[in-house]
Amino acid sequence: MDRLDARVPQISPHRPFRESLATFGALARSGFQRYITYRQATIAGSFTNIVFGFLRCYVLLAVAAGADGGRPAGYDAAQLTTFVWVGQGLLTVVALWGWTELADRIRSGEVTADLLRPVHPVIGYLAPDLGRAGHAMLFRFVPPVVVGLIFFDPYLPGRWFTGPLFAVSVLLAVVGSMGVRFLVNATAYWLHDARGPLILWTLAAGVLAGLYFPLRFLPDWLAVTLWVATPFPGFLQTPLDVLIERDPPPVQVALVGLQACWAVALLALCALVQRRAERRLVAQGG
Amino acid sequence: MGELRAYAALLGAQWRSLLSYRASFLVEMVTNIGATALDVVAVFVIFRATRTVAGFTLPEAVLIVSLSSCAFNLADFTVGNIDRLKTYVRTGLMDAVLVRPLGALAQLVLMDLPFRKALRLVLAVGVLLVALRLNAIEWTPARVLLALVVPLAGAVFFGAIFVLSASLAFWWVDSGDLGSAFTYGGRDFTAYPVPVYAGWFRTLFAYGLGFGFVSYQPALALLGRADPLGLPAWAGFVSPLVALVAAALAALVWRAGVRHYRSTGS
DSSP: OOSOOSSOOOSSOOOHHHHHHHHHHHHHHHHHHHHHTOHHHHHHHHHHHHHHHHHHHHHHHHHHHHSGGGOGGGOOHHHHHHHHHHHHHHHHHHTOSOOOHHHHHHHHTTHHHHHHSSSOHHHHHHHHHHHHHHHHHHHTSHHHHHHHHHHSOOOOOOSTTHHHHHHHHHHHHHHHHHHHHHHHHHTHHHHSOOHHHHHHHHHHHHHHTTSSSOGGGSOHHHHHHHHHHOSGGGGTHHHHHHHTTOSOHHHHHHHHHHHHHHHHHHHHHHHHHHHHHHHHHHHHTO | OHHHHHHHHHHHHHHHHHHTTHHHHHHHHHHHHHHHHHHHHHHHHHHHHOSOBTTBOHHHHHHHHHHHHHHHHHHHHHHGGGGGHHHHHHHTHHHHHHHSSSOHHHHHHHTTOOGGGHHHHHHHHHHHHHHHHHSOOOOOHHHHHHHHHHHHHHHHHHHHHHHHHHHHHHHOTTOTTTTHHHHHHHHHHHTSOGGGSOHHHHIIIIIISOGGGTTHHHHHHHHTOOOTTOOOGGGGGGHHHHHHHHHHHHHHHHHHHHHHOOOOOO
């Protein structure tokens, strides 16, 4: 205590870092709890993920069967199986689709309430989103993966560090995807109706993240460009490639590093856009 | 006559509301074309990795995906909006639909006719025409008729699937994305030759639910190719029949659903 003031010394001294961490944790917990209440939608969504898992898995297995040497783009059949089923599980965790909350709040004007809160709006959306992702990891990730294990013969990772690296990669994928979703939704500050950008994002995210086909099926120059110049591969393709050990260890780690760079850049951009948007919102009169 | 005017007014209102968000509408329209192009591009990308998929070459696969794409997009354009039914049921907006002296199904469709999806259909038809040229088809009167009828029959079939999966909301309000497994899932299933799939999953989707008759069997009939799975050649010509059965079933379920509906609104 190097500062003197009139306050009674507290047992737990004022620690801004710890308190903001506590706030962050509380927000994340609330995000988790909110999704716990959507029980039936969770079951329905898992069913749909599983049906698409069967569809995509059979197509990629047919590709593997027809390709020279049975290894299209360097994946074997077991790796492609894991790619599909874990991809179906991750889909909801990284939430590529269907998040329009911020856009809706902007359109209705409710977003002004976010500005009254003593939390930065970007953090105010990021923390509950991590809670949501935690819920999805428990309840939406597991069912497709289990079904894939029962009906197919998926690849199981062999390197000891693949598991932890996959966990980090998924976390970065969630942060990155939340960043882009925030930006897409924030276009509503300028357009009022963000439906166009949202549907563009839905389309781009699916293709460029590697949901419809592994990005390595594309010509090399295109795949590399996508990886470096856009954040999209980081949402699905990178975590999946890390898990199925498509590359030697140094490349595995480098891909996650690339994801981290994109996550930081996107959050910074969110903060910038939010600052601009707040001025814009005042101009509208709320 | 008055009824027709009412429908026209609904449609006109839709059009005006679209024009008030012009930038967003344009982006949406372009993206929708992209979505259809993507279904076809995905097939090309798949064929970059392999020369044949389950014994089918690229031109044959493009024919199958384009038949599926035409059927799906025509259905999606006309009745695809019905999948919003769950929102209407949950919010009680369905009450407002039912008290009006117009057909519930027609109103729901016209409440949000997706003009943005119109260009998709044009693109899908274009790809089909190219696919028909790419394959060396021996044209007979029966095959010409088949090529004309199949996209329409497929659209009726997908329309029935849209109505059926939307009707689920009458009994299970929180059904969420469940319907997509059959609408969009059906589109993805019909985009590839049926021998790609295997086991009970193939039996269920291709024959149990009838998706095999949307694009795969008719494509075989057009190409004059024997079915590796052993169905006779006339199987390609029954797709209109399958579509009619599906439509009849959908009509029954829809009526039962509307009768079953209990408002949730207050």
